[in-house]
Amino acid sequence: MIDTGNYIAAKAAVMAKPDVVAAYPITPQTTVVEGIANYLEKGEFTGEYICVESEHSAMSACIGASAMGVRTFTATSSHGLLLMHEMLHWAALARLPIVMCNINRVIGPGWNIWADENDSISQRDTGWIQFYCSSNQEIFDTIIQSYKLAENEKVLLPVMINYNAFILSHTSMPVDIPDQREIDEFLPKFKPKWNLDINNPVTFGNIIGPEYYIKVRKAMQDAHKNAKKLIPEIAREWKKKFGRFHGDLxxxxxxxxxxxxxxxxxxxxxxxxxxxxxxxxxxxxxxxxxxxxxxxxxxxxxxxxxxxxxxxxxxxxxxxxxxxxxxxxxxxxxxxxxxxxxxxxxxxxxxxxxxxxxxxxxxxxxxxxxxxxxxxxxx
Amino acid sequence: MGKTGSWRVFRPVVDRLKCVKCLRCWVFCPEGVVRREEDGTVSIDYEYCKGCGICAAECKVKAITLVREEGDGGK
Amino acid sequence: MAIKDFPIEEYVLPGSAACPGCPATIALRIVLKALGKKTVMIVPACCTAVIESLYPHTSFNIPVMNIAFEAAAAGAAGVEAALRKLGKNDVTVLAWAGDGGTYDIGLQALSGALERETNFIYICYNNQIYSNTGIQRSGATPYAAWTTTTVGGKKEFRKEMGDIIRAHHIPYSAQTCISYPDDLYNKVKKAKEIEGPKYIEILTPCPPGWRFSMEKTVEMGRLAVETGVWALYECKNDVVTFNGKSRLILENKIKRVPIEEWMRPQGRFKHLFVPKKDVKRIKALEEHIEKIWERYRKYYI
Missing domain, CATH: 3.40.50.920 (Rossmann fold)
Incomplete structure (x- = not known):
């Protein structure tokens, strides 16, 4: 398949079979969400697609869906990512394995839609795992790998896959797309460790005192340490199955x-x-x-x-x-x-x-x- | 959850003979500490009653009176 | 439904961190009795985030997800989408937010969720202030009321949220008040049976916020309805029906009680009565309320 980074991202997202996609358009991310909309129309994407009214709501909806124990996806860029900032922290602290693409774009003013990494770099401390991709093939492979990483119970953290505006997002490159069956073998259905459940009425995210809060932060840090071990393992498993390797960390x-x-x-x-x-x-x-x-x-x-x-x-x-x-x-x-x-x-x-x-x-x-x-x- | 009855100043006392079983106290209690008894009347769970007095204020037949606590921790 | 027939099950457990005389817990007890066990609740920043108590405890016997202040409706939309995908059609999604989280910071997400026909019930418990943060003005605070950010009394009239909601033409919306438990229960029950977005607003008079004595919570709600400061109505498929005393006021069968009766017991209006009665501002609020009723009569009789 020869296509742009964004359409490849849409393809990967759909092949990962998220149950809920919630997204809001922003240049240069738009063709990702348009791509998913087209797969929905053709029946190749069978999840729920929520066209929210802002990026803040996109992340909030992903949080709600992920807390119900289903797989979620969204994509954004630049100001959209900045608007999400509060909910990025929320998603990570709530330990929700949301996967998101961010197309690195300049922050205004003045308005500028080209490549610049300050959008995602300024989300550095939100607790998200951050990948930076250098080719469309890597975008595809990293999206699939990211679900496996995020949903691992030793990690349970959201993952942001970053790639540069236009240089990748709108540039066509040949990309090898595995069969859906092979993807399914690599990435089985998400089995949540916890979720909102009427048979187990638990309250998530209520007021927490200092004695517990610091432990929550420590647990996130430990999860990142675990991710450090798992990222190479998953990359090598991918290499074994699909013959491609983009490096460890x-x-x-x-x-x-x-x-x-x-x-x-x-x-x-x-x-x-x-x-x-x-x-x-x-x-x-x-x-x-x-x-x-x-x-x-x-x-x-x-x-x-x-x-x-x-x-x-x-x-x-x-x-x-x-x-x-x-x-x-x-x-x-x-x-x-x-x-x-x-x-x-x-x-x-x-x-x-x-x-x-x-x-x-x-x-x-x-x-x-x-x-x-x-x-x-x-x- | 705390035993919120311990800081109560007034305790509601139900006169079950006066009670007409309308359950206004039960429905308006913010804490859900008005218990429905088998005979249709009510009693109060003092462990968690905060002593707001809504039950007494809303009782149409004045079957609930507020009595000052004696400083025994609500027991 | 008569009070004695309300389900006996309690989903708000005793021992919560609510203030004594809290109207939010009265409302929530009744709401959850109407909705039952198969309910997922989404709570943004508001008093209920405190009422639910400290981790690792909870006061609620249903699954609850806390979310950021402006995000209740969007979070609920995500929960609802997931339930649909999972084929769990018998679970009610309840977004439960205060007036700050609804009228002000959460309005955008709410409007979006209503427009997208999210299948959920959004309930705003309206205590007319940011009470959790210590009594600041909100878009729901009435004219002339003292708050910590309107020290001399609010200069503007409150927003008509009901009108904003009805502009979305959702299948069901309603206004009710904790002082009328049967009205509240029936409206929630009705909403539960309807597919699509539902909005219910409950007036919840707040003792520390409105500065009245805690046993008067229910009485203050009753006075709000009798003075016409608050109206009980519902709107089903764009047809508005007034309920109870509000209907009698609408049809001119009873007269509104003078608004002073509702204001005087509230410390937040004390500056309008002491040291000297502020006739001008009391009249301004009275006239504003009358104008609202004139509009109601024009459109809804």
């Missing part, structure tokens, strides 16, 4: 003997592969570690990478008043444990194109010792 690309390792996410990471090939061809020993999961954060893997290489981090986001967020977190991962130098670049904001040539020049500047610790590229 991060994907290493030509890192052997590398003196520098580039860290990036999303579309920039895909472009970085081209840059790495180009640079290695020219004799520069630079590899790539593509961050596949930003939450849970692959701290241990990054530390390991830093044993023999200095790191270069490219962020398509900024925590204004601080630095690029990935840069920030990479440094924290090394603190007191590694002597590796870390250089950070902020680029691509507002949908600025970042080509392999741009990536190469950022790397060269670092290698030549001309780069500041953290700097902007392409201003």
């Amino acid at each position: 991060l994907e290493k690309y030509r890192c052997d003997d590398a003196e520098y390792i580039l860290l990036a996410m999303g579309a920039i990471a895909a472009e970085s592969k081209v840059a790495v090939d180009e640079m290695q061809r020219k004799g520069l020993k630079i590899g790539l570690a593509r961050i596949r999961t930003f939450r849970p954060f692959p701290k241990e893997s990054i530390l390991q990478l830093s044993e023999n290489a200095d790191l270069i981090v490219i962020d398509r986001n900024i925590s204004v008043g601080s630095e690029g967020v990935l840069f920030n977190e990479v440094k924290a991962a090394l603190y007191h444990k590694s002597d590796a130098r870390v250089n950070g670049f902020i680029t691509g904001l507002g949908g600025r194109d970042v080509t392999y040539k741009d990536i190469e020049s950022m790397c060269r500047k670092t290698v030549e010792g001309k780069a500041n610790e953290c700097e902007w590229y392409g201003i």
Whole structure:
């Protein structure tokens, strides 16, 4: 199948057989929900489809449905994700395995619909598992894998699958789509650990004192730790069954003997592969570690990478008043444990194109010792 | 759930001889602590009665009176 | 149905964290008697989120999902969709929200759920204030009432939520009051039997919020109806029928009791009577209520 990231996401969502989809349109997510609507019309999607009146309600409806013990899906982008913010926390604290696609888009003002990761990065602390995809195939595979991860009783957390606006959402690529039967084998029907049940009248989410609340937070953190173990396991199970592998928490690309390792996410990471090939061809020993999961954060893997290489981090986001967020977190991962130098670049904001040539020049500047610790590229 | 009767100031006392079994006290009790007895009259669960006095106020035949608690924790 | 025939089963358990004399628990006891065991309740931020008591306990003997303030109707829509998908057609979905969560912050989600023909009952228990947060004004607070955010008395008249609801042309909507348990019970029972979105608003006079003595909860509701501050009516398939005393007022068979009778026992209107009677503001509210009844008479007789 050759199709855009969004239609591939719609296909994956429908093949995961969610019982309830609740969504609200926003550019550039719209073709995901339109795709699902078309599958509904054709009878290929047999779940309930709620066309809500806002993203806040989309997430609220997913929360209600998930609390009833059924599988749910939604998709959004940018301002839609920001409007959901309160309910993102709610979904995670309620430990509901909702799966959502977020198409990374700029936050206004001014209005801008292009790629930028500040929307999802600013949801970092909501408790959601966050994947960043670099190809349409990865979008498909990650959506299916995400249900398996989210619904595992050692995890029970919502999952956000992020991919860049237009660069993936509206770009057609060939994608291998397994049979429904194979998907069903990989992803059996959801068996909830708890749900709203008239035969077991429990109250969920009522007032909770400090003695219990801190334990709830700790349990979420433990669930993320469990996810760290499960993400590679699920990825490998997928590889065994379908022959494709996009990496564990991060994907290493030509890192052997590398003196520098580039860290990036999303579309920039895909472009970085081209840059790495180009640079290695020219004799520069630079590899790539593509961050596949930003939450849970692959701290241990990054530390390991830093044993023999200095790191270069490219962020398509900024925590204004601080630095690029990935840069920030990479440094924290090394603190007191590694002597590796870390250089950070902020680029691509507002949908600025970042080509392999741009990536190469950022790397060269670092290698030549001309780069500041953290700097902007392409201003 | 707490034993909310412990902080009550007034306790409602039912005169079952006066009671006309209309059940207004039962339906209006915010706590659901007015018990329906087999003879159709009512009694109060003092463990949880908060002493609001709605039952006495709404009794058409004044079969419920409010009596000040003696500070014995509602027992 | 006569009170003595109401089901004996209790779904609001004694020992809750409600204030003494709480009208919300009176309402909820009756509502759940009408709906029965096969009910899932969605509760946004409101007094009931406190009344249900602290984790790991609960005061409710039905499954309850708490949700954010503005999200009751949307959360309920998700629950309803899941039930439909699961083929559980005999379970009632009840969204139970206060007036703040309905008139103000939850209005968008409510309107959306009504428009989408969500099969649920949305009940607003209206105590005319944000009482859980400590008595702030809401869109339901009456003119001239003191709240902690309208210290000299509210300057605006309350919103007509009933009109907003009826503009959605849903199969059933109603206004009732805790002081008329048979009216309340029957309306909930009726709503339960109807497919599609149902909206019921219950006037729930709040002792600490309205500043009256706690044994007067039921009396204050009765006075609200007798003065015409609140009307008992129902709207089935766009046909509005007034009930009980409100019907007699509508048809001019009885006169409304002067509004002062309802205001005077309430501390929130004290500044209109002490140190000196504020004739102007009392009259303004009286005239506003009269205008509402004139409109009712024009459209619903």
